[in-house]
């Protein structure tokens with residue numbers, strides 16, 4: 001069965017040349033893009049969809065989200081807006097609520113958030129564990145995440161948790177657990193491993209221990225790096241060949257060089273700076289140095305409770321000196337690169353037909369009309385799903 005999407009006013013492909021077609025058409029066959037070009041050259045197809053001269057873009061790839069959690073931290077957000085700093089300490093509040101929640105409760109939250117994302121044009125999402133922090137609670141978080149995505153990430157090293165006695169565990173002992181028995185239980189359910197490498201969470205040596213053990217267990221690597229301070233996270237991520245270093249808010253010149261010269265994507269999460277009232281990362285500095293820059297939501301109940309990639313694009317354009325086209329590429333093709341995926345995030349022949357028709361004439365409207373719902377139709381693997 002083939003489908004012709006005709007009369008696309010502007011087609012933002014996010015392909016390697018950054019091609020934008022006008023008056024375009026697409027043919028989809030068996031869920032994949034089979035043809036892209038000017039509508040006057042369009043081939044015939046079994047079914048027809050009229051895009052009504054609106055703009056079409058690739059489905060968003062949200063390469064960083066924490067969706068397996070319970071509880072609410074809106075009070076913490078309100079306190080921050082009144083001047084309290086964000087330290088990451090609130091992670092433990094969510095850990096307590098998550099451990100106490102039944103599976104169905106966690107599943108419901110994941111279902112609600114992934115549906116919310118899909119309605120807003122996100123056709124691929126990565127989901128991390130990290131709010132269980134016991135062997136059993138991390139493994140069940142990943143089992144639940146796996147019901148919603150293939151891009152599952154083991155984040156046992158999110159913070160040093162309280163043990164059964166209610167006291168904070170010793171950081172080195174917990175690191176050994178996260179790099180040992182917890183990893184062993186989680187690896188079958190995870191594609192990736194991540195570590196929060198930060199003062200107050202895991203230092204460079206501890207992060208290295210978890211990441212190297214995870215790589216040995218067959219997992220790809222990602223790192224929460226340089227979010228609150230200019231620590232060793234980015235350096236380590238690049239050295240270990242991680243797919244992505246995420247946050248990248250506080251970078252030294254040598255971190256920027258490493259990202260520009262290595263194979264690690266710099267994933268920026270401006271929802272976190274918005275929600276923690278922190279200075280935004282300098283996307284322009286990274287782009288000008290030649291680094292690959294992605295955008296993701298970091299959707300989580302503490303530092304960034306947004307599921308909207310369009311909101312992140314608007315922030316990146318207004319606050320981080322990205323052009324609308326750069327921000328949209330970062331939210332699609334570069335997000336796919338951050339997951340080492342070549343089959344999504346781009347509109348080109350052979351790619352999965354994950355497409356978003358905007359209720360707008362141009363992709364620029366994503367930033368130009370912030371906060372406005374602009375999603376007309378979402379196609380996942382060629383099927384209109386929303």
Ligand code: NIG
Nearest residue numbers: 090091196272298300302303
């Ligand atoms: O990416 N920084 C570490 N982890 C999350 C925040 C988690 C939380 O505050 O609950 C982040 O910002």
Ligand code: FE
Nearest residue numbers: 064066224298
């Ligand atoms: Fe995060």
